[in-house]
Amino acid sequence: MSTLLSCHRRRAAWLVAAAAAVFCVAAPVHAQGQPIKVGLMLPYTGTFAALGDMIEKGFRLYVDEQGGKLAGRELQFVKVDDESDPAKATDNVNKLIRRDNVDVIVGTVHSGVALAMARAAKESGTLMIVPNAGADAITGAQCAPNIFRTSFSNWQPGYSTGVVAAQKGYKRAMTITWNYAAGNETVKGFTEAFEKGGGKVIKELTLPFPNVEFQALLTEIAAQKPDVVFAFFAGGGAVKFVKDYDAAGLKKTIPLLGSGFLTDGTLQAQGESAQGLITTLHYGDNIDTPRNNAFRNKFAVTYKLNPDVYAMQGYDAAQLLAVGLNAVKGDVTKKDAMIAAMKKAKIDSPRGTFTMSPQHNPTQDFYIREVRGNYNVVTGVAVKALADPGRGCRM
Incomplete structure (x- = not known):
């Protein structure tokens, strides 16, 4: 009787172990089948509302050009209005991090809001891509391995x-x-x-x-x-x-x-x-390159609008995310490998090719522009390959 009971116990233990093994193998497959959650924390009301709208349009345009997916993964967008209010920024970004469990945060325009977002991203380890806000500290004293910028420093x-x-x-x-x-x-x-x-x-x-x-x-x-x-x-x-x-x-x-x-x-x-x-x-309407012309034409056809610097920066935020995702075949759990690829990225941007500084800020040309009609016409280059000094960054 005791031998039979022992056998039953061993068989039960084996079944539990086998079920656990199947679960462990199946779980990542299930996760890979889920959409990547992208948190868009941008101004959708107030002074900067039009800027936030253009950033989102630019981001979505690049995704659409890839067939609606990045690295073969569907994207799920979760949107929060940052209200351009630094006092509300921490609560708003924590909605994305804690409530919605997003894989990446994209935002924002207002530097004061972005600083609070960066603090929360740094503390939680959430990947963050800044498509506009130029606060120097984001890629300076407040820099972090998981924080990148596709725009500029102030x-x-x-x-x-x-x-x-x-x-x-x-x-x-x-x-x-x-x-x-x-x-x-x-x-x-x-x-x-x-x-x-x-x-x-x-x-x-x-x-x-x-x-x-x-x-x-x-x-x-x-x-x-x-x-x-x-x-x-x-x-x-x-x-x-x-x-x-x-x-x-x-x-x-x-x-x-x-x-x-x-x-x-x-x-x-x-x-x-x-x-x-x-x-x-770092951008001008009439940069006459195949890359910029294609971007401007596609944006105009898609949205019935001329793109501006904000649209371009949103577009490049999606490009940078794609670099990271392609490096890990869409597996967002391999964050270190994603970050390593993004650090080395060479982005073929409508503004001209740029790379990432050691502090994760674009090293890029700055153009002289003159307003002629409804365009900021590039008349020359003010500074070639200008890199932000990244003062105070330690990472």
Whole structure:
């Protein structure tokens, strides 16, 4: 009897072990069959809503070009409106990380929001791709192996515009921006390059985000009479600033230079006031390459819109994710191998080919652009292969 009982017990144990073995083998197969969850945390309301919309359109366009899949895997998009509000950012990103268990986060536009997102991504180990926000700390002091950016650091367009201003021979400059991370860091980049080139920033003007009451500051610019003004604004704020600058009569007397976001995605609304403005950015509408022409044509046909820098950055965020996924044949559990491939990525972008800096920020050309009609026309290169210094990054 005891022998028979022992046999039954051994048989039961064997069946449990066999079932466990089958489960262990089957589980990854089941996981591989599930869609990859992509969390889109972007501004869908407020000042930057149009920018968030273009980023998503660009991202989806690249996925559509791959037959609706990346590395053979379907994608499931989970969307959260970041509201361009840093105070709500941690709660909003944790909806994606903890509630929705996304595999990758894509976002955002506002630098203050992106910094909170990056902290949460760093703590949780969630893969994050930033398709716009240029906060220097994201690829500087707050860098992490799992955080990448496909746009720029705030320092980069500011620095490249400072190079151009110095080359034009301007000696006295004033700067104007919103008093938040993107504005302040862009101005620092401009000041670094401009003063390195022999100029001097005599006054930095700021106003709270998203305030657009510029009149008092424009009056101060008129009184100081600098050789040039450098401005950083984006979205609806950029539209109003450019129109107000022109209406105040300053466009005719004091040259205005800007980070390219001053005129990107805003030209139709700015109208005649924007004509002739010089900016620098890592993209321009008329980059005449097969890659950019194909991108612009496909985007226009798909969405009945001309793409802008935001659409391009979203498109390249999907490209970078595809590099990582292709390296692991779509197995998102192999995160280390994905990251290793993304670090070495050479992205064939509409802006021109770029690589990743050691801090995971694009090393890329910055173009001189002039507003002509409804286009930011590239007239030259401000700085070739400009790499952000990644100050404070340890990883």
